[in-house]
Amino acid sequence: MRTLGRLRRLKTTLVPEFHSWCKLQAPNAAGKQLPRIYVTRRIPPDGMKILSQSGLCNIEQWDSDEPVPRSELLEKVAGIRGLYCLLTEKIDAEVLDAAGPSLQVVSTMSVGYDHVSLEELKKRGIRLGYTPDVLTEAVAELTVALLLATSRRLLEAVDEAKNGGWGTWKPLWMCGYGLTDSTVGILGLGRIGAAVMARLKPFGVKRFLYADTGPRPDMATKIPAEFVPLEELARHSDFIVVCCALTPETQGICGNRLFSLMKDTAIFINTSRGGVVNQEDLYQALVNGQIAAAGLDVTEPEPLPTDHPLLKLKNCVILPHIASATVATRNAMAALAASNLLAGLQGKAMGKEVPL
Numbered sequence: 001m002r003t004l005g006r007l008r009r010l011k012t013t014l015v016p017e018f019h020s021w022c023k024l025q026a027p028n029a030a031g032k033q034l035p036r037i038y039v040t041r042r043i044p045p046d047g048m049k050i051l052s053q054s055g056l057c058n059i060e061q062w063d064s065d066e067p068v069p070r071s072e073l074l075e076k077v078a079g080i081r082g083l084y085c086l087l088t089e090k091i092d093a094e095v096l097d098a099a100g101p102s103l104q105v106v107s108t109m110s111v112g113y114d115h116v117s118l119e120e121l122k123k124r125g126i127r128l129g130y131t132p133d134v135l136t137e138a139v140a141e142l143t144v145a146l147l148l149a150t151s152r153r154l155l156e157a158v159d160e161a162k163n164g165g166w167g168t169w170k171p172l173w174m175c176g177y178g179l180t181d182s183t184v185g186i187l188g189l190g191r192i193g194a195a196v197m198a199r200l201k202p203f204g205v206k207r208f209l210y211a212d213t214g215p216r217p218d219m220a221t222k223i224p225a226e227f228v229p230l231e232e233l234a235r236h237s238d239f240i241v242v243c244c245a246l247t248p249e250t251q252g253i254c255g256n257r258l259f260s261l262m263k264d265t266a267i268f269i270n271t272s273r274g275g276v277v278n279q280e281d282l283y284q285a286l287v288n289g290q291i292a293a294a295g296l297d298v299t300e301p302e303p304l305p306t307d308h309p310l311l312k313l314k315n316c317v318i319l320p321h322i323a324s325a326t327v328a329t330r331n332a333m334a335a336l337a338a339s340n341l342l343a344g345l346q347g348k349a350m351g352k353e354v355p356l
């Protein structure tokens, strides 16, 4: 009872307008029925504040930290004008059909939009907002943290310290790979890839390579980074960092062929989407010593089942998709997604819109 009371108080302190958000709002002062929107999760306060204070929509929300069940989503979207979703909801023909012709705008609180069927949106003339830029720094920072944790074997070392494996100081024990004089290869040189390179440069990296659908001089010249074919990137890199979007072209692009070309001392890092990697091939590469280690912030599926073979490997560091998880970044993402949605409802230009 006391815990329940404490939880309620906490909810009211953190989220003062919590109660009003969860129910439909009344018509506005002019008595006009406001457009209905559906928010598929409990979201950071800055986003909710923008929606609730706008006076532009009636909000209904799945008020939980857990994803909305598919059946509930299909029921709740009927007749809505705007949908505020996360990367965990598959927005496909079924959802759009359930929403019906009233739906004008989908706004995802994510930079990635591989969970949204662009083709189905386009067919129906529905606009899509997303949240690039505001998470670039946080994701780049976490990518560097994951790279260092993986290459310097931090998690293994912490385990050893806790579990009695720490004997005397040994010259050959717990040795990993450093960034000084290394070659770093970025797969997918966008904003995040460039921000990762900028952060790695002061570590003494000798050479930056990148592979992409074509040269990106706008991103590459400042570092500088050389555009190379993927095979060359694989052969020469000491660290490969995957920063590309998941598309039909990049699905499974990191598989046996790539791993077999990589150095056996190389480190593989992925903070983009799990679908870019063939996880069975990665497992084999790690077990057979084709590559030294991998650090993943994203997997397929998510969450990765706790009995997944990759989780058993000492040379694989797996994080639960937390690259953008700073309080400020999540608030900025929530706020941008909210403004995008409101702009879309009013037929105005969105801050960040996916061209369809």
Ligand code: DGY
Residues within 6 Å of the ligand: 087, 109, 110, 111, 112, 113, 135, 272, 321, 322, 323, 324, 325
């Ligand atoms: C996104 O926004 O697509 C990221 O994966 C969230 O961290």
